[in-house]
Amino acid sequence: MSAPSDVPLAVELRDLRKNFGKTEIIRGTSLAVASGERVAIIGPNGAGKSTLFNLISGRLAPSSGEVHLNGRRVDGLKPYEISRLGLARSFQVSNLFTRLSVFENIRCAVLWSLGYRYTFWKFLADLDDANARTDEVLAMIKLDRRRDVLAMNLTYAEQRALEVGITIAGGASVILLDEPTAGMTQSETRRFVALIRDVTAGKTLLTVEHDMGVVFGLADKIAVLVYGEVIAFDTPEAVRANPRVQQAYLGSVLADAQATQAGH
Amino acid sequence: MGWVRASLPRRWLVWGLFAAVLLVAPRVWTSGFAHTMLSQMGIAIIACLAYNVLFGQGGMLSFGHAVYSGLGAFLAMHTLNAVSAGKLGLPVSLVPLVGGLAGLGFAALLGYVTTRKAGTPFAMITLGIGELVWSMSLMLPEFFGGEGGITGNRVVGKSVLGVSFGPQVQMYYLIALYCFVCTAALFAFTRTPLGRMLNAVRDNPERVEFIGYSTQHVRYLAFMVSGFFAGIAGGLGALNFEIVTAEVVGAGRSGAYLLFVFLGGATFFFGPIIGAVLMVIALVLLSELTKAWLLYLGLVFLFMVMYAPGGVASLIMMNLRVAAFGKLRTLWTAYLALAATALIALAGAAMMIEMVYHQQLNTALGPTLRFLGATLDARSADSWFGAALILVTGLALFELVRRRFVEQWGEVQGQIEREIERGKSP
Numbered sequence: 150m151s152a153p154s155d156v157p158l159a160v161e162l163r164d165l166r167k168n169f170g171k172t173e174i175i176r177g178t179s180l181a182v183a184s185g186e187r188v189a190i191i192g193p194n195g196a197g198k199s200t201l202f203n204l205i206s207g208r209l210a211p212s213s214g215e216v217h218l219n220g221r222r223v224d225g226l227k228p229y230e231i232s233r234l235g236l237a238r239s240f241q242v243s244n245l246f247t248r249l250s251v252f253e254n255i256r257c258a259v260l261w262s263l264g265y266r267y268t269f270w271k272f273l274a275d276l277d278d279a280n281a282r283t284d285e286v287l288a289m290i291k292l293d294r295r296r297d298v299l300a301m302n303l304t305y306a307e308q309r310a311l312e313v314g315i316t317i318a319g320g321a322s323v324i325l326l327d328e329p330t331a332g333m334t335q336s337e338t339r340r341f342v343a344l345i346r347d348v349t350a351g352k353t354l355l356t357v358e359h360d361m362g363v364v365f366g367l368a369d370k371i372a373v374l375v376y377g378e379v380i381a382f383d384t385p386e387a388v389r390a391n392p393r394v395q396q397a398y399l400g401s402v403l404a405d406a407q408a409t410q411a412g413h
Numbered sequence: 414m415g416w417v418r419a420s421l422p423r424r425w426l427v428w429g430l431f432a433a434v435l436l437v438a439p440r441v442w443t444s445g446f447a448h449t450m451l452s453q454m455g456i457a458i459i460a461c462l463a464y465n466v467l468f469g470q471g472g473m474l475s476f477g478h479a480v481y482s483g484l485g486a487f488l489a490m491h492t493l494n495a496v497s498a499g500k501l502g503l504p505v506s507l508v509p510l511v512g513g514l515a516g517l518g519f520a521a522l523l524g525y526v527t528t529r530k531a532g533t534p535f536a537m538i539t540l541g542i543g544e545l546v547w548s549m550s551l552m553l554p555e556f557f558g559g560e561g562g563i564t565g566n567r568v569v570g571k572s573v574l575g576v577s578f579g580p581q582v583q584m585y586y587l588i589a590l591y592c593f594v595c596t597a598a599l600f601a602f603t604r605t606p607l608g609r610m611l612n613a614v615r616d617n618p619e620r621v622e623f624i625g626y627s628t629q630h631v632r633y634l635a636f637m638v639s640g641f642f643a644g645i646a647g648g649l650g651a652l653n654f655e656i657v658t659a660e661v662v663g664a665g666r667s668g669a670y671l672l673f674v675f676l677g678g679a680t681f682f683f684g685p686i687i688g689a690v691l692m693v694i695a696l697v698l699l700s701e702l703t704k705a706w707l708l709y710l711g712l713v714f715l716f717m718v719m720y721a722p723g724g725v726a727s728l729i730m731m732n733l734r735v736a737a738f739g740k741l742r743t744l745w746t747a748y749l750a751l752a753a754t755a756l757i758a759l760a761g762a763a764m765m766i767e768m769v770y771h772q773q774l775n776t777a778l779g780p781t782l783r784f785l786g787a788t789l790d791a792r793s794a795d796s797w798f799g800a801a802l803i804l805v806t807g808l809a810l811f812e813l814v815r816r817r818f819v820e821q822w823g824e825v826q827g828q829i830e831r832e833i834e835r836g837k838s839p
Contacts, residue, residue, distance in 0.1 A: 206623065208623075227622065227627070228622040228623050229621075229622045229623070229624075229625050229626055229627050232622075232623055232624060232625045233625050237623065237624070238623055240620075244617060244619065244620045245616075245617065245620070246612070246613045246616040246617050246620065247616055247617065248612070248615075248616050249609075249612060249613065249616060253609060253612075256609070257609060257610060257613045257621075257624060258624045260606050260609075260610065260625075261624060261625030261626060262625065265606040266606070267606070267607045267610070267626075267630065267631065267634055268605060268606040268607060269602060269605045269606070269607040269608065269634070269638070270605070271605060271606065272601070272604050272605060273604055273605060273606060273609055274604065276606070315620070315624065318624075319624060319625060
């Protein structure tokens with residue numbers, strides 16, 4: 150582990166397992182992500198990438214093993230408890246407050262972190278810090294001109310941006326993005342990767358991604374998940390050179406990605 | 414928030430108007446009967462707005478909200494009787510607050526179980542708790558007064574500044590004051606962090622859990638807010654009627670809240686106010702007019718669910734939008750035609766319904782009945798044939814007009830969308 154011993158790891162998985170009935174989806178995954186590291190999790194379909202995110206964020210409880218967040222054990226906690234400890238996640242399918250405006254979507258995501266909790270004795274309009282932070286986030290995700298539009302009336306790309314906006318709004322130190330660019334066109338993807346890089350600057354980032362162009366654009370380390378096991382966790386170059394990875398999965402995909410990158 | 418400040422004067426205007434209507438209404442409709450109706454409307458407005466905290470704002474479908482208004486009413490009545498007996502020194506005007514605290518207390522107790530679930534399980538639990546409390550009301554006659562209920566007298570001691578709450582109009586003004594304050598408080602609630610998170614829980618409970626909030630806790634707190642205001646409505650009802658019977662906690666009352674909040678429009682804050690007014694009109698006036706009033710109510714409900722699921726409030730708001738773009742002119746002939754054909758169909762249906770009811774309930778009076786100035790013979794084929802003809806004609810014409818209207822409506826909406834896109838605002 151490269152992190153200095155006095156700074157706790159941002160995310161640490163210890164022999165994590167998850168089975169649904171007799172099917173074991175996550176089979177003893179261990180992973181140590183240092184604070185500020187930017188990690189892409191790749192792997193073939195059905196490798197358990199989304200399940201892994203669900204385990205880390207509390208959507209699912211692991212069958213065995215441990216999840217540590219900033220040095221605290223969090224497996225078995227509720228999603229909102231984990232969220233309060235500084236972890237935020239996005240979803241593969243946009244998961245918005247459809248009947249609220251763009252502004253309200255972001256403001257809802259800001260409230261807890263600024264300590265407003267279940268307040269019913271203050272008006273939202275008077276919460277200057279929450280409203281300022283909301284405006285700031287809207288500017289970051291470039292939706293400030295769409296602030297009063299209902300989330301359900303946004304275009305697909307705008308909904309993906311709002312999805313990321315809700316995720317980062319609360320100022321979490323660890324950000325999990327589940328296929329943030331899924332379904333976007335190539336040019337949209339390129340712009341969106343730049344946006345993600347900006348809004349997650351200085352934070353620990355874990356992202357699940359299929360698009361290798363996005364992976365190389367965002368991550369300084371790659372974790373390869375195959376059938377519920379991390380078979381490699383290293384810098385992109387080292388992962389690319391890893392014979393086990395090539396054998397299991399990467400060979401063809403990497404070749405494609407290099408072709409795409411050359412095309413950029 | 415610049416745009417919030419800009420709309421402030423309009424908000425003052427709306428609230429001023431609301432206060433003025435509450436103040437002036439009993440001067441416009443001066444009969445004793447009108448004062449009774451207005452009092453009931455004031456109470457119903459609080460109850461329906463309280464219910465809508467769950468239904469419209471929180472997406473919680475409760476089939477048992479009369480539990481909280483009803484238990485509030487019983488505790489308020491017991492308090493009133495304690496005050497009458499000199500055992501408690503509390504002004505009568507504050508007795509509804511006791512009802513509110515009772516509603517809050519029972520919501521805290523029963524709501525803890527209810528709000529652990531959302532969606533269908535939530536609805537089932539409210540139904541179960543409603544039945545539970547209803548059956549308790551028969552088992553505990555000391556508290557619920559058995560079949561006769563419990564009575565009280567709201568005139569206690571000497572009048573203060575001429576106010577004894579003896580005359581109905583004095584009771585009305587107490588109700589109106591509570592109505593205004595509760596409406597303002599519930600509106601304010603929608604503008605707070607908890608009020609907004611309640612909307613978020615309605616829209617997407619899963620995501621709420623990932624931005625730091627426990628959906629269960631949000632639902633629980635909202636349930637208590639709703640229970641408190643429902644209890645106030647119950648307490649006012651106890652003072653107003655001076656009798657509380659077990660039916661105030663019953664499923665019928667709970668169903669009425671749901672039905673009329675839906676009819677009024679749950680998606681807008683003011684929808685339940687319209688629903689409450691409709692509720693009193695239906696329960697008091699319509700039931701006087703015809704024995705088949707529940708059947709008519711059911712038909713109206715069906716019709717609204719199918720054609721205007723947003724309720725009266727959304728119809729108003731949609732037409733206000735059309736009016737703001739100056740396009741209401743193009744629609745009013747269609748509205749006139751819709752209304753006329755609907756009335757024809759309704760007349761035909763009503764003739765048949767009234768004949769059936771007449772035969773079932775008034776056979777001793779002979780087969781003939783008066784209906785809208787015409788004499789119908791419930792036993793003759795002519796009357797039935799005529800009624801059926803009117804109904805079918807009305808329905809056919811209505812459907813024709815409706816199709817034409819739907820086209821026109823779509824056209825107008827398209828024009829408005831284009832104008833918005835071109836950056837024109839009303």
